[in-house]
Amino acid sequence: MELGVIGLGRMGRIVVDRVLEAGHEVVVFDIDEKSVADAAEAGAQPASSIADLAAKLGSEKRIWLMVPAGDPVDAALDELAPSLDDDDIVVDGGNSYFEDSVRRAESTDAAYLDCGTSGGPAGAELGFSLMVGGPQWAYDELVPVFDAVATGPDGHDRMGPAGSGHYVKMVHNGVEYALMQTYGEGFELLANGRYDLDLESVANTWNNGAVIRSWLLELCEEAFREEGNDLGDVADRVEGGSTGTWTVQEALEQEVPIPLIYQSLAERFGSRADDGRFSRRLASRLRYGFGRHDVPRRT
Numbered sequence: 001m002e003l004g005v006i007g008l009g010r011m012g013r014i015v016v017d018r019v020l021e022a023g024h025e026v027v028v029f030d031i032d033e034k035s036v037a038d039a040a041e042a043g044a045q046p047a048s049s050i051a052d053l054a055a056k057l058g059s060e061k062r063i064w065l066m067v068p069a070g071d072p073v074d075a076a077l078d079e080l081a082p083s084l085d086d087d088d089i090v091v092d093g094g095n096s097y098f099e100d101s102v103r104r105a106e107s108t109d110a111a112y113l114d115c116g117t118s119g120g121p122a123g124a125e126l127g128f129s130l131m132v133g134g135p136q137w138a139y140d141e142l143v144p145v146f147d148a149v150a151t152g153p154d155g156h157d158r159m160g161p162a163g164s165g166h167y168v169k170m171v172h173n174g175v176e177y178a179l180m181q182t183y184g185e186g187f188e189l190l191a192n193g194r195y196d197l198d199l200e201s202v203a204n205t206w207n208n209g210a211v212i213r214s215w216l217l218e219l220c221e222e223a224f225r226e227e228g229n230d231l232g233d234v235a236d237r238v239e240g241g242s243t244g245t246w247t248v249q250e251a252l253e254q255e256v257p258i259p260l261i262y263q264s265l266a267e268r269f270g271s272r273a274d275d276g277r278f279s280r281r282l283a284s285r286l287r288y289g290f291g292r293h294d295v296p297r298r299t
């Protein structure tokens with residue numbers, strides 16, 4: 001198969017590498033020329049613009065967008081629009097708001113797949129977990145690409161119609177916020193409690209057989225190993241928040257109580273007052289662990 005990939009940052013580049021590795025051909029574009037040159041060196045065919053990428057793909061285009069959510073997705077779709085028709089397929093693998101994806105699916109001539117992507121840059125070696133919404137035929141057609149980008153055939157599935165992939169990913173991120181918050185609180189109590197504990201050792205011990213073992217807990221272990229028992233200069237400031245905000249807004253609309261997820265989001269907002277809470281400093285460092293997001297540091 002031949003796949004066009006637009007957006008070659010932390011995530012898009014992994015899509016390119018994994019699809020190439022599986023033996024497919026890849027045409028790439030990014031507004032950053034160096035990213036295009038780097039991907040070309042890895043074996044992809046470079047394009048000089050989105051129109052050029054579409055032209056290089058010929059008929060029955062399969063295109064994966066991995067650009068930041070919001071305006072960049074609409075900008076890319078606007079540029080693609082003159083080249084698309086109903087036997088083409090566009091995948092949005094970013095963290096788009098699900099209602100935007102429904103709108104885009106309705107207004108794009110191509111079949112549109114909204115694909116929630118989990119695993120982060122740090123998960124590249126294993127492959128991602130992909131939650132896909134949109135037409136069944138388009139999902140079926142792209143199974144070889146999803147097999148390559150995901151952990152394998154079990155790492156992806158069609159969730160339902162347009163919007164459902166990004167909806168499931170939105171809720172996934174709400175869960176992610178709450179898990180990070182609860183690990184943060186537990187370690188904050190241990191850090192300030194009765195015993196002088198080695199927190200890397202605690203995390204390691206928990207990761208070996210404990211009920212609460214998980215990848216996020218492995219990333220806690222990594223954070224203590226790399227930053228030190230007191231998290232060094234990691235600041236009490238947790239960035240991000242859009243996907244958690246959408247989750248809470250949706251829960252309010254559906255009248256579903258999700259107090260833990262709401263409280264985790266509130267903690268992030270509270271962190272912007274910078275009063276030095278350990279739990280939030282750990283949450284911030286974990287965002288680097290899985291997503292390679294910048295860690296604000298104490299000055």
Ligand SMILES: NC(=O)C1=CN([C@@H]2O[C@H](COP(=O)(O)OP(=O)(O)OC[C@H]3O[C@@H](n4cnc5c(N)ncnc54)[C@H](O)[C@@H]3O)[C@@H](O)[C@H]2O)C=CC1
Pocket residue numbers: 006007008009010011012029030031032035066067068069072073075076093094095096117118119120121290291292
């Ligand atoms: N980093 C993470 O842990 C995860 C990120 N995501 C989502 O994946 C998407 C991409 O994220 P990252 O790769 O982390 O971001 P990134 O900032 O590392 O890369 C984005 C890339 O898109 C390019 N770009 C921006 N506008 C463009 C346009 N109009 N045309 C072509 N290229 C354009 C940028 O130059 C950059 O190379 C986002 O929606 C993000 O929320 C999803 C799951 C995990």
Ligand SMILES: O=C(CO)[C@H](O)[C@H](O)COP(=O)(O)O
Pocket residue numbers: 095117118119120173176239240241242243244287290291
């Ligand atoms: O989707 C992700 C992980 O699953 C991304 O890392 C995302 O950026 C995290 O969300 P936020 O920026 O709101 O913390």
